[in-house]
Every structure is written in C-alpha cells, then in structure tokens.
Amino acid sequence: MGVDNVDIRVMNGSGIKKGFLDGIPIALGYWPVAMAYGLLAKSVGLNFFECTTMSVMVFAGASQFMTLNLIASGVGMGEIAAAVFLVNLRHLLMSLSLSPKVLAQHRGIRALLSFGITDETFAVASVKEKYLSSGYLGALELISYSSWVLGSAAGFAAGAFLPETLQESMGIALYAMFIGLLVPLSKKSRKVLFIGVLAGILNGILGLFISKGWAVIAAAILAALMVPGTGEGGENHDE
Amino acid sequence: MMNKYLLFFIMGLLTYIPRALPLVVLPGAKMAPFLKRFLNNIPYAVLGALIFPGVLYSAGEVYFGIIGGLVAVLLAFFELNLLVVVAGSIGAVYFAKLLLL
Numbered sequence: 001m002g003v004d005n006v007d008i009r010v011m012n013g014s015g016i017k018k019g020f021l022d023g024i025p026i027a028l029g030y031w032p033v034a035m036a037y038g039l040l041a042k043s044v045g046l047n048f049f050e051c052t053t054m055s056v057m058v059f060a061g062a063s064q065f066m067t068l069n070l071i072a073s074g075v076g077m078g079e080i081a082a083a084v085f086l087v088n089l090r091h092l093l094m095s096l097s098l099s100p101k102v103l104a105q106h107r108g109i110r111a112l113l114s115f116g117i118t119d120e121t122f123a124v125a126s127v128k129e130k131y132l133s134s135g136y137l138g139a140l141e142l143i144s145y146s147s148w149v150l151g152s153a154a155g156f157a158a159g160a161f162l163p164e165t166l167q168e169s170m171g172i173a174l175y176a177m178f179i180g181l182l183v184p185l186s187k188k189s190r191k192v193l194f195i196g197v198l199a200g201i202l203n204g205i206l207g208l209f210i211s212k213g214w215a216v217i218a219a220a221i222l223a224a225l226m227v228p229g230t231g232e233g234g235e236n237h238d239e
Numbered sequence: 240m241m242n243k244y245l246l247f248f249i250m251g252l253l254t255y256i257p258r259a260l261p262l263v264v265l266p267g268a269k270m271a272p273f274l275k276r277f278l279n280n281i282p283y284a285v286l287g288a289l290i291f292p293g294v295l296y297s298a299g300e301v302y303f304g305i306i307g308g309l310v311a312v313l314l315a316f317f318e319l320n321l322l323v324v325v326a327g328s329i330g331a332v333y334f335a336k337l338l339l340l
Contacts, residue, residue, distance in 0.1 A: 025321040057251035085253040092257035097281040114259035126282040169333040172307035175294040176328030183315035199284040200291030219288040224280035
C-alpha cells in the first residue's frame with residue numbers, strides 16, 4: 001500500500017493546526033444542531049447532566065435525537081439500543097474506508113481516533129487529506145467533539161435566547177458544508193459528480209421505504225458499487 | 240424508570256463499536272482492488288446521500304432549503320473557503336426568512 005512510501009514520523013508530528021482549521025466548519029455546523037439537541041433534551045425531561053452525558057458518551061447526532069424521541073414516547077432500553085446500533089452501522093462503512101489512510105499503527109491510538117468518526121469528520125478527513133496523521137485527525141475530531149458537547153450544554157442552558165429565525169436558518173449549516181466539500185471535487189471529476197448525484201437520488205427514493213439511517217447506508221453502497229473506481233489511492237482527478 | 244446513564248453507556252458502546260472495528264481490528268487488512276475502488280467511491284457517495292434530500296428539510300420550509308443549498312453550490316463552485324460557503328448559505332436562508340416570513 002502507498003502508506004509504505006510516506007515518512008510516517010514526519011506526517012504524525014504535523015497536521016494538528018490543519019486539523020483544527022479544517023474542523024472549524026464542522027464545529028460551527030455542530031453548534032446549532034447541538035443546541036437544538038440540548039433544547040429538545042430539556043423539553044423531554046432530561047436534566048442537565050443527562051443531556052450532556054449523552055453527548056459526551058455517544059457523540060452521534062442522529063442517534064441522540066432519535067433517543068430523545070424514544071425516551072419521550074416511553075420506549076424501553078433494549079429497543080433504543082437496537083435502533084442506535086442500526087443507525088450507527090453506517091459508521092462501519094466510513095471507518096472501513098478511512099482505515100487504510102490512517103497512518104498510526106498503534107492500536108491504542110487507532111482506538112482513540114475511532115471515537116471521533118462521524119459523518120462530518122469522516123467527510124472532511126477523507127476528502128481533504130490523502131493520508132491521515134494522528135495529529136490532523138485527532139485535532140479535527142477534538143474541535144468537532146468539543147463543539148458538540150459544549151453546544152449541547154449551551155442549548156440546554158441558554159438556547160432559548162437565540163432568535164428563532166436565526167436558529168432555524170443555521171439548520172442549513174451542515175448541508176452547506178457537505179456541498180462545499182462535494183462541489184469542488186465534482187468540478188475536477190465527472191465521476192465524483194455522478195456518484196454524488198446518484199447516491200442522493202437513491203437516498204431520496206429509498207428514504208420513502210426504509211428508515212433514514214438505512215437509506216443513507218444503502219444508497220451509498222449502491223452508488224459506490226454502480227460506478228467504477230475513481231482511481232487509486234483516493235486521488236480525485238480523472239484517471 | 241430506566242437508568243438513563245446505563246442507557247447512555249450502552250448507546251456509547253454501540254456507537255463506538257462500528258467506528259472502531261475496522262480501524263482497530265483490521266488495520267493492515269489487504270484489500271482486493273475491487274474493494275479498494277469501492278471504498279474510494281464511498282466518501283463521494285456518502286456526501287451525496289447526506290446532502291440530498293436532507294438539505295430540503297434543513298431550514299424549515301422546503302424553499303428555504305433550496306435557497307440555502309443553491310447558494311452553497313454557487314459559492315462552492317467558485318471554490319471559496321468552506322467557512323465562506325457555510326456562512327453564505329446561513330446568511331442567504333436568514334435573509335430569505337426575513338423577507339418572506
């Protein structure tokens with residue numbers, strides 16, 4: 001694999017600053033979502049510590065919103081756990097895709113870095129960098145995680161003070177970030193554009209029949225299978 | 240009354256396992272070229288699926304999602320910084336809401 005050719009010592013020491021910088025859009029995107037989570041947690045009767053503990057331990061927006069819903073409707077622990085597992089299975093795919101790019105070989109470090117793999121950190125990490133130093137990935141994940149946890153707490157404590165129009169407007173933030181990642185790549189490679197559009201359409205169709213978590217997984221797998229490779233080593237230009 | 244902290248701990252585990260399994264258990268796994276090509280496609284496919292159709296419902300009414308999405312596409316097309324894309328999109332939705340609501 002290409003990793004053998006990279007000077008791992010150099011790569012591992014650097015990248016922290018770039019990781020933080022690349023993480024800022026994620027952190028900004030998480031903040032309003034986390035605040036919304038905090039607000040909702042309060043409204044379904046969680047206390048402050050329960051609200052923030054869930055964000056600290058789970059760090060997964062979709063699962064946490066779903067859990068609030070399920071708690072509010074009195075669903076039992078077993079079902080909540082099963083639903084959470086299903087929704088998070090998509091991370092298996094993302095982690096599998098990131099794994100060869102992660103330079104750290106020590107299992108402890110890899111175990112630590114695994115904790116911060118979300119839709120957003122995965123998307124930024126896999127699109128922005130060819131190989132992932134521990135400093136880069138760690139910093140990217142840390143700033144995102146901090147925003148998520150602090151935003152949850154802030155939402156619980158003070159979210160009600162933000163004007164509602166602005167809160168609602170910020171819902172677009174994460175999507176704008178995804179678009180900001182995909183569009184420049186699509187300009188360079190028709191294939192990327194085709195895969196992205198295909199996955200979106202498939203997701204729209206599948207979402208009518210199966211849950212959102214499953215629809216994203218299935219649409220991504222199908223689109224990635226239906227289009228031949230985008231070249232070796234994760235390079236984005238046409239072959 | 241269920242123990243919520245126990246629930247959160249279990250949720251944490253069930254979230255962590257799919258994230259960690261490939262990275263920790265299969266770090267050096269050799270991949271068939273087919274699998275490698277497939278995995279190379281995954282980020283773009285996931286991005287596409289995450290954007291659509293979710294973006295439509297992300298800012299209240301569908302047309303606000305469309306406005307925000309189109310502004311983001313336009314800014315991203317000119318390869319502006321990601322922060323500019325995000326801020327511009329939020330701003331566009333905010334002004335659209337001020338004007339239209």
